[in-house]
Amino acid sequence: MNDPVIRLDDLTYTYPDGRRALESINLSIAKGESVAIAGANGAGKSTLLMHLNGIIHGTNGAVKVCGIPVVAANLKTIRARVGVVFQNPDDQLFCPEVFDDVAFGPINMGLPEGEIKKRVGESLAAVGLSGYEKRSSHHLSLGEKKRIALASVLSMQPEVLALDEPSSNLDPAAKWGLIQLLKSLDVTKIVVSHDLELIEALCPRLVIMSKGKILADGETCGIMKNRELLVAGGLAAPG
Numbered sequence: 001m002n003d004p005v006i007r008l009d010d011l012t013y014t015y016p017d018g019r020r021a022l023e024s025i026n027l028s029i030a031k032g033e034s035v036a037i038a039g040a041n042g043a044g045k046s047t048l049l050m051h052l053n054g055i056i057h058g059t060n061g062a063v064k065v066c067g068i069p070v071v072a073a074n075l076k077t078i079r080a081r082v083g084v085v086f087q088n089p090d091d092q093l094f095c096p097e098v099f100d101d102v103a104f105g106p107i108n109m110g111l112p113e114g115e116i117k118k119r120v121g122e123s124l125a126a127v128g129l130s131g132y133e134k135r136s137s138h139h140l141s142l143g144e145k146k147r148i149a150l151a152s153v154l155s156m157q158p159e160v161l162a163l164d165e166p167s168s169n170l171d172p173a174a175k176w177g178l179i180q181l182l183k184s185l186d187v188t189k190i191v192v193s194h195d196l197e198l199i200e201a202l203c204p205r206l207v208i209m210s211k212g213k214i215l216a217d218g219e220t221c222g223i224m225k226n227r228e229l230l231v232a233g234g235l236a237a238p239g
């Protein structure tokens with residue numbers, strides 16, 4: 001295994017109201033891996049993702065990206081490397097026009113205007129929404145918004161792409177388009193999903209979380225044969 005791109009050491013997180021969402025998580029992800037994270041509702045998956053680019057910080061333990069600690073002083077560097085696409089695109093899109101949402105990251109990175117325009121065009125093309133630049137982000141369908149949210153992260157050309165439920169609300173054609181797009185990207189991928197088809201098509205490694213802990217971490221094809229783990233991971237109905 002290469003040096004980890006993502007490393008969580010004994011990570012514990014308790015929300016301000018006292019709810020413990022993560023407990024002693026240890027996880028290493030190597031450059032180029034595509035790793036799915038599954039688990040029943042409330043297992044802690046979104047909380048884990050939010051640690052990867054420092055939206056929240058562990059109560060205990062450490063998170064490192066390419067060996068760099070995810071702490072306040074390093075957030076600019078970390079956020080240029082790790083792009084997180086939230087489950088709800090309304091948490092990500094806040095500009096009047098699509099162009100501004102997709103350009104926001106590159107502008108923050110201080111890129112020249114020509115490069116910003118190029119990246120916006122390429123990112124919209126990658127998600128199949130060329131020509132949407134002047135549309136209002138808030139007057140799009142949910143599936144379109146999800147793809148714009150992905151474009152707004154792709155435009156930063158991150159080394160690590162962390163996606164929370166990327167296929168929810170996509171129609172079958174859009175979902176397979178997304179899978180093909182994600183497969184074509186030469187980045188490390190961490191995908192929170194309950195979608196068996198997406199996980200099998202995209203992620204050779206599967207981590208199952210339960211009640212803030214890692215219950216299983218292994219080859220997707222092996223875990224897919226273990227019904228007990230699939231139920232625990234919210235990937236199969238009990239009974």
Ligand SMILES: Nc1ncnc2c1ncn2[C@@H]1O[C@H](COP(=O)(O)OP(=O)(O)OP(=O)(O)O)[C@@H](O)[C@H]1O
Nearest residue numbers: 015017019021039040041042043044045046047048
């Ligand atoms: N802002 C918050 N304040 C307090 N508790 C929270 C907060 N956000 C989440 N939690 C709690 O933390 C735990 C983990 O939540 P999280 O959203 O990480 O789960 P999840 O695995 O992503 O769930 P889902 O599949 O439903 O999206 C849950 O018990 C949840 O109720």
